[in-house]
Amino acid sequence: MYMEKSTLLTGQTLTFCGNPLHEPWEECVRIDSAGAVLMQGARIAAVGDAAALKSAHPQAHVISYGDDLICPGFVDAHVHFPQTAMIASWGKRLIDWLNTYTFPEEARFADPAYAARIAARYLDLTAANGTTTVASFATIHPASVDALFEAAALRGQCVVTGKTCMNRNAPDDLRDTAQSAYDDSKELIARWHGKGRAQYAITPRFSPTSTSEQLSALGTLWAEHPDCLMQTHLSEQTDEVEWVHSLFPDARDYLDTYEVHGLLGARGLYGHAIHLTPREVDRLAEVQGRVIHCPTSNMFIGSGALNLPALAARGIPLGLATDTGGGSSFSMLRTMAAAYEAAQHHGHALHAAQLLWLATAGSADALHLSGQIGTLEQGHFADIAVLDLRSTAAIAQRANRSYSVWEDVFATIMMGDDRALRATWIAGTCVTA
Structure with missing residues (x-):
């Protein structure tokens, strides 16, 4: 029986369970510091704890992004x-x-x-x-x-x-x-x-x-x-x-x-x-x-x-x-x-x-595409952006003084550019070097 290739991306994962413009962001947006995204073919097969997903899918090819932030594309x-x-x-x-x-x-x-x-x-x-x-x-x-x-x-x-x-x-x-x-x-x-x-x-x-x-x-x-x-x-x-x-x-x-x-x-x-x-x-x-x-x-x-x-x-x-x-x-x-x-x-x-x-x-x-893209969610297309939260000297020195991952993310938003992109995945394929 043919089994699609599995790839496991590990790092800090960003997930949503609501709209932070309509409810407190703390209640509907989460960054898991030890998270992972399992991709099979073009789609996301699972999102969760890195250790648990590694154990459950030992055959998966693992790509470790360390402290980088794994986001929806x-x-x-x-x-x-x-x-x-x-x-x-x-x-x-x-x-x-x-x-x-x-x-x-x-x-x-x-x-x-x-x-x-x-x-x-x-x-x-x-x-x-x-x-x-x-x-x-x-x-x-x-x-x-x-x-x-x-x-x-x-x-x-x-x-x-x-x-x-x-x-x-x-x-x-x-x-x-x-x-x-x-x-x-x-x-x-x-x-x-x-x-x-x-x-x-x-x-x-x-x-x-x-x-x-x-x-x-x-x-x-x-x-x-x-x-x-x-x-x-x-x-x-x-x-x-x-x-x-x-x-x-x-x-x-x-x-x-x-x-x-x-x-x-x-x-x-x-x-x-x-x-x-x-x-x-x-x-x-x-x-x-x-x-x-x-x-x-x-x-x-x-x-x-x-x-x-x-x-x-x-x-x-x-x-x-x-x-x-x-x-x-x-x-x-x-x-x-x-x-x-x-x-x-x-x-x-x-x-x-x-x-x-x-x-x-x-x-x-x-765009009426929320059932397909926009979140790291099982069944969605594996369209993913991986952000280096220390991509430049200016951002890194700011991160050295931060007290939370959200401070790091905000600094990258305000000062980041294409150098902050560690990788971009489209339909389960890495399309950037």
Whole structure:
């Protein structure tokens, strides 16, 4: 009888039994200093005490990570993989930044070979930072969607993506139509959604680049495929909000431009959502629409600081994201640090346990993937990030003065980068050196 190869990772293990934004973190987040994760094939077979798992599985290949922290792989819930090559482009407000940098780069994705190169590069860069799942916008070109799904399939990786739809306020070579947006997206759903670990997201870029006709067409498509996600942008900058009001004068607010076209729901991912009206907050809470927090991007482009604790208090599901390339880093560690700083702006100090939850289980829940990824749990995919809590001299000297492992974790969140990643595992395979 064939037995799948077993691998036992030992070290300090991070586990969740609840949402630390809704209950005391001490009661629902735990670090086991002598823990282990048993992997069989692509999935986690057991999580528990290292000595007990070694005894129960003597045939398992053991990899000891010592005092390193074994975490769920990071889940980046809002990115633009086509912006990989232009990340950290200088200075501009959102609309200028799109016109100056983003749209010219996205036009290059008409070349399928270029799309394939960037997709592979992007997944390599994010894996080096411990990210194992992303929800990404593609471009208007169907080949850009194929490129990311194909690159992910080679790695056994779960990604969410979709053709970005725009039929106005964009260059001619980046416009589609209401009909082609519907037709292309429908064809891509049939080709990819639910095949292996691929998940499709219907993707209007944002209301300013879609007419009412196109938004309605995509709302119809979502109603026809309700198991798909829908991703877009919402209330990122104040001048963007004013622009939306001028384009949709009959709308009650920005969110209403999606709602009236069938693009508001629990499987909707709404990136940024900084400048919300009370009605928008009420509706997102009512329908359980997902708000994706993009703090590095918000600061880089001068959008503002999301009051994440206030939205959490309303019960709105929340994810965390780098928003590459509006965000200036591929690192979810840097993104967690920025989320801490944004919350401090509103008088809240997020604990390291809450930040790690946002970057793993929280984002997985936002993507409706909590039964598959986001926690170290039996039956979940073995998507794992291993953090060296003494990765640099600066972090190590801080750790020498710490009184708990949580102090060590917080220092790594605030000062860590890709050097803190000891290893990244995707579907039970180590994909980093």
